[in-house]
Amino acid sequence: MSIEVRPGDATFSTVLAAAQAGESWAFTHLWVEHAPIVAAFLRARGSRECDDLTSEVFLVVVERIGDFRGDRAAFRSFVFSIAYRRLVDELRMRSRRGDAEEWTVEIDPRRASSAEEEATARLGDRDALALLDGLAPDQRDVMVLRIVADLTVEQVADVLGKRVGAVKALQRRALENLRKKVAPTRTPASRSDDSDE
Known part of the structure; x- marks a missing residue:
């Protein structure tokens, strides 16, 4: 049985019912809506294979979608529960094997148009990730999620x-720690300047 609904106009319940009925457009809709956020979460938490891991997450989603019951918010929790478990598996495996990174053309630094452009593009992400990485693991997990x-x-x-x-x-606690790290420090000279005004 085919459900005739344009993916752009579909409500979540319609998309879910279509996915549970095996409609490919519905799986595509769920992928487009959730995969970028899952990949960003995995990347922010240190996954070295976030694209592959995102695909694995959605393979499990497809496998288990027939048993899922709930609304959009429950589905989001369902997806991120799977993503979190897959991430934990990757991090455990990496800690057992050591920290080696396979060379690929995509990560070859010689392919960047210039070091300046790459540094500028990654500056904000790098700084934000460095702040999050400075948190205790439980706090970091909460903030990234x-x-x-x-x-x-x-x-x-x-x-x-x-x-x-x-x-x-x-x-x-995470917010307090982040505030301490990013709070501007005031020097005695700046305090005396304020009192003159």
Whole structure:
């Protein structure tokens, strides 16, 4: 049975029903909507193979979609639960094997048009990732899921298998730590300048 709905006009429940019925356009719709965010989450958390891992996540999604019940928010939690587990598997495997990176044409630094252009393009991402990497692992997981994946506190709790209160506490501590790192420092000279005005 074919469901005749244009993918751009489909509601989530229609897309979900079509995906569960095996409609390829519905899987494409779910991929287009969720894959970039999943890849960004995996990249931000240190995946070296985020494109491959994103594909693996969606293979599991396709495999398990028939059993899924819920709305758009529940589906997002479902997808990120799978992504988080796959990421943990990759990080564990990497820690056992050591930290080696396979050479590919895409990562060859000689292909960049110029070092200046590449540095400029990556400056903001690098600085943001460095700030997140400076957090404790639990705090970093919470912040990446909240910011990059745009999950609610309840969804993050579900993905990480923690209580909502624990996630809120981790988020609060992470924000405090980030504030300390990015807060402008005031020198005694700048304070005296302020008092003169």
